[in-house]
Amino acid sequence: MVLPKGQASVLALHFDNEKHGRGQGVLHYRAFSDVTRISRAVLLLTYCWVIAALTVPIFILHWLTVPGFLMGGIILCVQQLRSKIHVEHAVGHCPVHGAEVDIHLEASQRPPVWVHCPQCHASLHLIADLSHQEFEQEVG
Numbered sequence: 001m002v003l004p005k006g007q008a009s010v011l012a013l014h015f016d017n018e019k020h021g022r023g024q025g026v027l028h029y030r031a032f033s034d035v036t037r038i039s040r041a042v043l044l045l046t047y048c049w050v051i052a053a054l055t056v057p058i059f060i061l062h063w064l065t066v067p068g069f070l071m072g073g074i075i076l077c078v079q080q081l082r083s084k085i086h087v088e089h090a091v092g093h094c095p096v097h098g099a100e101v102d103i104h105l106e107a108s109q110r111p112p113v114w115v116h117c118p119q120c121h122a123s124l125h126l127i128a129d130l131s132h133q134e135f136e137q138e139v140g
Contacts, residue, residue, distance in 0.1 A: 004039055013026060013027050016095070018123075020095040023095040025093065027090045027105075029087045045074065045077040046073075048069045049069065090126055097119060111128040
């Protein structure tokens, strides 16, 4: 019952701060091929519909769970079909305090994005290195 993970990839980043300059880092993300996206979507739809079918005999509760899992399965299926990449986290040197930081990102956050350093709470602008174009090609 595990979804296919996709291909792990990295992208060079700049950690910019207006007052303290620029640090270097990498963005870790997973890229999904068309076949992987379709298999993930079908598996999620199947899991949700199986749970909906299993909750049919539960009195009163089935009035919420069956429609919820039927509609939720369709929504998750469409989201998986649309997601070409899944951003995991960024690792790099904070230009403010100079230490290496690991910044966890939402799956939908893509550079350029503003984040806060988890250690010193400074504002950082994560910008993709322009010499690496494969990230834009996978997303586009």
